[in-house]
Amino acid sequence: MKRLLITRPLPDAVLAAVDAGFDVDVRRETLPLTPSEMTDALGKYDAILPTLGDPLSDEVIREASDTKCKILANFGVGYNHINVAAAREAGMLVTNTPGAVTDATADIAMTLMLMTCRRAGEGERSVRAGTWEGWHPTQLLGMHVTGKTIGIVGMGRIGKAIAKRAGLGFDMDVVFFNRSKVSDFGVPARQLETLAEVCSTADVIVLAVPATPETRHLVNADLLAKMQPHSVLVNIARGDVIDEAALIAALQAGRIAGAGLDVYEREPIVPDALKALENVTLFPHLGTAALEVRIDMGLMAVANLNAWIASETPPNSLG
Known part of the structure; x- marks a missing residue:
């Protein structure tokens, strides 16, 4: 045998x-x-x-x-x-x-986007800690995602599933970057010429590329500087697609509004600096956890x- x-x-x-x-x-x-x-x-x-x-x-x-x-x-x-x-x-x-993993991973991308944009993690921690003082008009004001622009990096199976959820479910404008031309994405979408253009255009950027030597630290300090100050970065790809130190610096300096992460550069190690930030949603690699x-x-x-x-x-x- x-x-x-x-x-x-x-x-x-x-x-x-x-x-x-x-x-x-x-x-x-x-x-x-x-x-x-x-x-x-x-x-x-x-x-x-x-x-x-x-x-x-x-x-x-x-x-x-x-x-x-x-x-x-x-x-x-x-x-x-x-x-x-x-x-x-x-x-x-x-x-x-x-x-097999497409829809589940796309669902986690949307969960991270919503939790980070709407500051749900901060709110949940406040309730658990007993520090919530009750509703008021300026409490935990976040980004309303409906109608915003989502930028998807990598328009493969998972990228297309995210585009469908964002475009049809949340009426978001979809822009994306992909190394090759993509014509069939199921929803209205625009393929932009450069990754920098996607970063400067989108309110939410979602990384859905495979981990290869070419995509290691694809998102670095220079690219993070192209993002808008109110924008949010979501990673459901692999951790080393982002230069984690550069991301921490950008978040600490307020150069971007937040990040939603399901993966980490030295997984399962999550830097204390990331865990200390309120504007970051941290998942324990839940992409396919169903x-x-x-x-x-x-x-x-x-x-x-x-x-x-x-x-x-x-x-x-x-x-």
């Missing part, structure tokens, strides 16, 4: 769908494998179902001199923790789970594994 390692606990419905041809080990730890554990696993298992944070860098893969693993069926659409080129060179196929979504993601990852063991082409192979 082919040996399969599932690196974190998954819903029972996902485990039940695994092909009977696999001898399955499921780690019970919720933290990622260490590099040495991953190197060891690459030599012991025919297939691995990894997920966010599991270390599959070039160094880890090269360290596994006797690689037995032939497929990495990633649980998640993002795979910046996997050096795909190194995996291929070592004879491993890499797959992911696109589509049972139905995690089941769908798992079933998609398992479908890739089941196709592989049946000598078929997995439906979501990368490259």
Whole structure:
């Protein structure tokens, strides 16, 4: 039988769908494998179902001199923790789970936008702390999002889902930046020529790009300076898309009004300076945190594994 390692606990419905041809080990730890554990696993298992944070860098893969693993069926659409080129060179196929995460991640983007613009986090903390003195006309005045302009950076599946929610649900004008031309977004939208133009135009900017070497620190001090003082930045992509130190400086100086973050540059480490800011909404990477979504993601990852063991082409192979 082919040996399969599932690196974190998954819903029972996902485990039940695994092909009977696999001898399955499921780690019970919720933290990622260490590099040495991953190197060891690459030599012991025919297939691995990894997920966010599991270390599959070039160094880890090269360290596994006797690689037995032939497929990495990633649980998640993002795979910046996997050096795909190194995996291929070592004879491993890499797959992911696109589509399953789209709506849930777009919903979290809208939640972060609303909470930050309407200062909901500040209000909730005030109620819990017992410092709320009652309603008054100038209490926690935030930004009314209806009719404002949203700028979406990355008009892929998730970007389009955000555009649909913002345009149809909140009557927002939609502008966006995408490296390639996009013509079908489902709602009225304008593709702007530069990222700087999006930042200077929009009241709310949402990052929905993949994490690649090219997108690391895509939002830096220069780009933050292009944003309007009342604007809000939302990140549901990956943490290192933003230069976190530059964002903290911009927020502390009042150069932008706020930020809504679901991801962090050195996740799960969240800088104390960010936690101290009232104008920031901080989520613990909730993008796909719904049972139905995690089941769908798992079933998609398992479908890739089941196709592989049946000598078929997995439906979501990368490259």
